[in-house]
Amino acid sequence: MTSIDTPDRRLDGNALAGPLLELFTIDLSAAMATCVHCDGTAPLGEQQLYADAPALVLRCRDCTGVLLRYSADSHSTGIATVRADLSGLRLLVAHVPAAGASR
């Protein structure tokens, strides 16, 4: 069995797509994310996610710079506080159903 001391238990952005649905209406794992630090671009699902931290930290797979930070804390009142720092994302390009288009 692997232990908790395994270094760098990183996941990929796929695992961030669920939590992001608390804030966004579409699944962002296939959206192309461009890094503010190095301009590297890759699907959000292919970026690197550090989940064992006070918040989820998504890092650029090219330069390891922070792309975004995200947390959601639910309170006993039934309300959750969502915090999102998107400052490391220079651009996000997603393909969504066009307004009015039938599916």
Added chain:
Amino acid sequence: MSWARAVVRATCPESAGAVRLVLEVDGWSGHVAGQHVDLRLTAEDGYTAWRSYSIASAPQQPLVSLVVQGVDGGEVSPYLISDVQEGDVLELRGPIGGHFVWRAALGGPVQLIAGGSGVVPFLSMLEHHRLAGSDAEVRLLYALRNPQDVLGTGVLGQVGPRVQVTYAYSRSAPPGWQGPTGRLDAGVLAEHVCGPAAAPQTFVCGPTGFVEAVAGALVQLGHVPTSIKTERYGDAA
């Protein structure tokens, strides 16, 4: 997206250390093979824990199956394996993921590479392939420790002629085993996966260390990085 109620319709052992949970999910919209769900558990005092699990069943199947491999000392997987019973209600968010997915319409060739429980999304893809009558060429290279750890024997035992399954054992192999053993290094990969010339769509899933080592070796073998899709489970998987 909010959390949906999922009623456990069946739980059955999938291997000595893994269980299959068959769920009926309120308002389920259907999924694409390769997607996952987030499961949320809530204790009496309001404490919650959530974990991601890939969907093992095919989109064509009415109920949603998950396959959970137990992690020693884990908070959630031992509970799902030992305590969950038919009729229990769990909370689930999903389906999630638009990147690590395959549909029959995407065609082939497709190369799947799994480490341990990382085979779960591929069970969905292979079952989808069979039920869709797809003629895409699919290869699965499935790395596991011991023969008795294999998940998805039902699906893997009835794949069609267009699908080829290769096992690689890292700890113990069946008597007389001629196939690959040990780690999936560049040598093993060169021999057992579709080469870059065939321009396969490659999917790699499993523990983080496994996924990163395999993806690195594939690039070294000349595969285009953008043709490789990965799903890291963390190192506890």
Added chain:
Amino acid sequence: MSTTTRGFSGRRRQRTDGRLPPGQYDVGDAFPVLSAGPTPRVDLGTWDLTVQGQVDHVARWTWEDFTALPHEDITVDLHCVTAWSKFDTRWRGVSLDTLLEGISPGGSFVSAFCDGGYTTNLPLADLTGGRAWAVDGYGGAPLEPVHGGPVRLLVPHLYLWKSAKWLRGIAVTEHDEPGFWERFGYHGYGDPWREQRYAGG
């Protein structure tokens, strides 16, 4: 609101001797590794630790200098903002009183900075008086990289994010300058006994 899951209690242990701050649980023997980024690979040949910023002179120690400084053994409880606490952890390191000796600071705050780019801010006063250390040993062995080795800051009276891993130095600042988590909304001070997890709440 979430529905209770039959028979699920999670991995939380309580303790009743008054050593558990509000909202925390006892993690027992485990030592969870929290990381917001890759573990830096550190070359001890070029490593140094500095005290800089608003100071009259920059103090600098190479790895050799640092290991030659007087070390002490410390046994303390840790409280992580993600709600686990770990009791009676044994460390070895250099008191910040030693590192800050003879520095005349031109400000009353510091920013601890690290390999990998992490930063955290603290009042300078919280680093003095035998309450903070730069540690290079844990549990009788050299501090492992996953836990912040070669050297991490240890400020056990504040939430653990203040005990920066992979420490490379302390910059004295005139104003309190929010660090990595503080800029995300975490509390500027982070006292576990007053449950100061987030700023303004």
